[in-house]
Amino acid sequence: MHIRIGTRSSRLAVWQAEHIKTLLEAGGLTAELVLIETKGDLILDRSLSKIGSKGVFTQELEDQLRTGSIDIAVHSAKDLPSSLPNGLSIIAFTEREITNDVLVSRNKSLSLTNGREFTIGTSSTRRVAMLKHFCPHVTTVDMRGNLQTRLRKLDEGQCDALLLAFAGVHRMGYDDLIVEHLPVSDFTPAVGQGSIAIEAADSLAIDKINAIRQLTNHSLTESCLLAERAFLARLEGGCSIPSFALAQWTDEKTIELTGGLVSLDGSQLLRENFTGAPEEASSLGHQLAERILAQGGDVLLADIRAKL
Numbered sequence: 001m002h003i004r005i006g007t008r009s010s011r012l013a014v015w016q017a018e019h020i021k022t023l024l025e026a027g028g029l030t031a032e033l034v035l036i037e038t039k040g041d042l043i044l045d046r047s048l049s050k051i052g053s054k055g056v057f058t059q060e061l062e063d064q065l066r067t068g069s070i071d072i073a074v075h076s077a078k079d080l081p082s083s084l085p086n087g088l089s090i091i092a093f094t095e096r097e098i099t100n101d102v103l104v105s106r107n108k109s110l111s112l113t114n115g116r117e118f119t120i121g122t123s124s125t126r127r128v129a130m131l132k133h134f135c136p137h138v139t140t141v142d143m144r145g146n147l148q149t150r151l152r153k154l155d156e157g158q159c160d161a162l163l164l165a166f167a168g169v170h171r172m173g174y175d176d177l178i179v180e181h182l183p184v185s186d187f188t189p190a191v192g193q194g195s196i197a198i199e200a201a202d203s204l205a206i207d208k209i210n211a212i213r214q215l216t217n218h219s220l221t222e223s224c225l226l227a228e229r230a231f232l233a234r235l236e237g238g239c240s241i242p243s244f245a246l247a248q249w250t251d252e253k254t255i256e257l258t259g260g261l262v263s264l265d266g267s268q269l270l271r272e273n274f275t276g277a278p279e280e281a282s283s284l285g286h287q288l289a290e291r292i293l294a295q296g297g298d299v300l301l302a303d304i305r306a307k308l
Ligand SMILES: NCc1[nH]cc(CCC(=O)O)c1CC(=O)O
Pocket: 076, 077, 078, 079, 163, 164, 165, 166, 167, 168, 169, 192, 193, 194, 195, 196
């Protein structure tokens, strides 16, 4: 069985697609990468929230899934909207990497905890809002582009540090630039951070779907992602909304889901926790969203949407 794997052409995307290829080949399949350029890769002079977050990194891949010119598309789970277009589904989530954000800099003495002022490059509304909330002494600088581009901007002096997902930094081999790990208890990551998702057309041959899922899906991660993505779906949020959620196993029968919303100016942060069995993962996410909305999250969201 041969699998055509569609991927964006950034180094991180290709690393992730190669990882899937390795898993498939280890199970006796053959696979090749098909590099596809997306709008999010091409338009670098506008913020993501202005381009419109829906599908900026996925549209072109999804077109090719539909025509069958690729069998699967590989994405960072974090970059996939909570509801996929008709006829497309996520068929697997890989085992999750460490989920936290990290501070990356050439200056080893930088820390978010000592009150010193410095600038952080990020384009994530969640990171900007959380920094305003927890670290009002730092200034954020809007910074788009793939990891390599951001590191170049860091070296050019456009900011003192970057705030990034550990997963991507680690996959690219930049671990030695990490100056601080942020605790997930405060800086809770975005939904899906650290996992790789495989998307396929529902029309893909069922034996292919089964074989791919068998070789790549990590069911413990999948339960966590179902809970987090149900939360995001209820908020009707994409990656441009400053929401956060993280599900973790506390024992072999229980998942704990924490998550919420933060206002763009950081003044308000809503967070709730729910625990339950993995079979009710989606319901946990739904309950979390309902609770957050009822506590003023609905007003917060309307305000966020009006401002973005
Ligand atoms: N939105 C960009 C993006 N999508 C996934 C990752 C990192 C890898 C991951 O979370 O799995 C990143 C970069 C970052 O946030 O630092």
